[in-house]
Amino acid sequence: MLRNKEIRIYLLVMCLIGLIVIGVAIFISPISILFILATSTLLIGCSVIFTRWRYHEIEKLSSYLRQISAGDYTLDVRDNEEGELSILKSEMYKVTLMLSEQGSLLRQDKIHLTNAISDISHQLKTPLTSMMVMADLLSDTNLPETKKTEFTRNIRIQLERIEWLVSSLLKLSKIDAGTAQFKKESIVVEKLIQKALEPILIPLDIKEQTVSIKGDDTVTFIGDLNWTAEAVINILKNCVEHTREGGAIDILYSANPLFTEIVITDNGKGIAEEDIRHIFKRFYKGKNASDGSIGIGLAMAHSIITSQNGDIDVRSDKESGTQFRVKFYKQVI
Numbered sequence: 001m002l003r004n005k006e007i008r009i010y011l012l013v014m015c016l017i018g019l020i021v022i023g024v025a026i027f028i029s030p031i032s033i034l035f036i037l038a039t040s041t042l043l044i045g046c047s048v049i050f051t052r053w054r055y056h057e058i059e060k061l062s063s064y065l066r067q068i069s070a071g072d073y074t075l076d077v078r079d080n081e082e083g084e085l086s087i088l089k090s091e092m093y094k095v096t097l098m099l100s101e102q103g104s105l106l107r108q109d110k111i112h113l114t115n116a117i118s119d120i121s122h123q124l125k126t127p128l129t130s131m132m133v134m135a136d137l138l139s140d141t142n143l144p145e146t147k148k149t150e151f152t153r154n155i156r157i158q159l160e161r162i163e164w165l166v167s168s169l170l171k172l173s174k175i176d177a178g179t180a181q182f183k184k185e186s187i188v189v190e191k192l193i194q195k196a197l198e199p200i201l202i203p204l205d206i207k208e209q210t211v212s213i214k215g216d217d218t219v220t221f222i223g224d225l226n227w228t229a230e231a232v233i234n235i236l237k238n239c240v241e242h243t244r245e246g247g248a249i250d251i252l253y254s255a256n257p258l259f260t261e262i263v264i265t266d267n268g269k270g271i272a273e274e275d276i277r278h279i280f281k282r283f284y285k286g287k288n289a290s291d292g293s294i295g296i297g298l299a300m301a302h303s304i305i306t307s308q309n310g311d312i313d314v315r316s317d318k319e320s321g322t323q324f325r326v327k328f329y330k331q332v333i
Contacts, residue, residue, distance in 0.1 A: 061088070134155055172299070176303075182224040182308055184222050197211065213252075235297075244268060249264065259327045263324070283295045
């Protein structure tokens with residue numbers, strides 16, 4: 001214990017005080033000297049005992065910290081008493097709980113990352129395998145021209161699918177990493193709907209589906225036009241995909257003092273009840289998903305909308321259709 005600098009300084013100060021007191025006592029009486037010596041010895045002894053106890057408690061805390069650094073978050077160092085050490089123990093326990101929660105989140109992130117990599121690998125493997133087979137067939141000089149044209153067209157379709165998947169994953173990664181730059185500008189909902197409809201006009205025409213748009217042309221909200229259009233496009237694509245030929249899609253938008261709402265409704269085959277709570281998860285495909293579905297469009301729509309002070313909800317009745325309700329809450333530019 002004497003190796004500790006604090007203890008040496010403490011004993012030195014006590015000795016100096018004792019010598020000063022003894023020096024003063026000499027001029028008073030010899031009995032006072034004996035009394036002071038006895039009292040000083042008792043005080044020093046008590047101080048040494050108390051100090052040894054403190055160091056023993058500190059050593060236990062050091063051991064506790066070593067176990068925490070080794071990943072053991074199950075220990076509870078609290079003693080529910082008063083005093084500096086008890087306060088320190090309580091604070092250490094709070095830090096332990098925080099580290100435990102962070103460790104749990106990191107483990108979950110690792111699991112999600114592993115699953116995501118597995119899903120991405122699966123999504124890429126299927127079109128790549130298909131293209132490799134068709135490329136080998138195209139090398140056959142005796143292959144008819146009609147087959148060559150068909151295989152070339154299929155390869156182009158698969159490449160477009162891979163390009164869309166990679167582009168979507170990059171966008172999602174930006175949102176997850178917080179590097180996506182969302183503008184805060186006034187968006188006219190009518191303009192947003194028209195922009196989102198442009199990429200799906202051909203699929204709508206092929207399936208002879210109709211679109212009805214209702215809303216006040218003065219309705220606006222604060223957000224990023226391009227990113228929000230990306231979200232609405234994915235919702236509309238889902239509606240087109242799951243609505244039969246000759247079906248209808250209704251778009252209604254409105255505003256109130258709290259939020260701006262966009263309601264997109266189709267009269268398609270609907271979403272199974274057990275799939276509803278999962279449809280915004282990445283790579284999730286419900287029972288009614290088409291063979292070419294990847295299961296990333298609605299996940300992207302959800303991420304874009306919620307990143308802009310918004311919310312998205314879905315309701316569906318089997319064989320009656322699906323309704324998406326998107327809300328953007330009021331905010332100041």
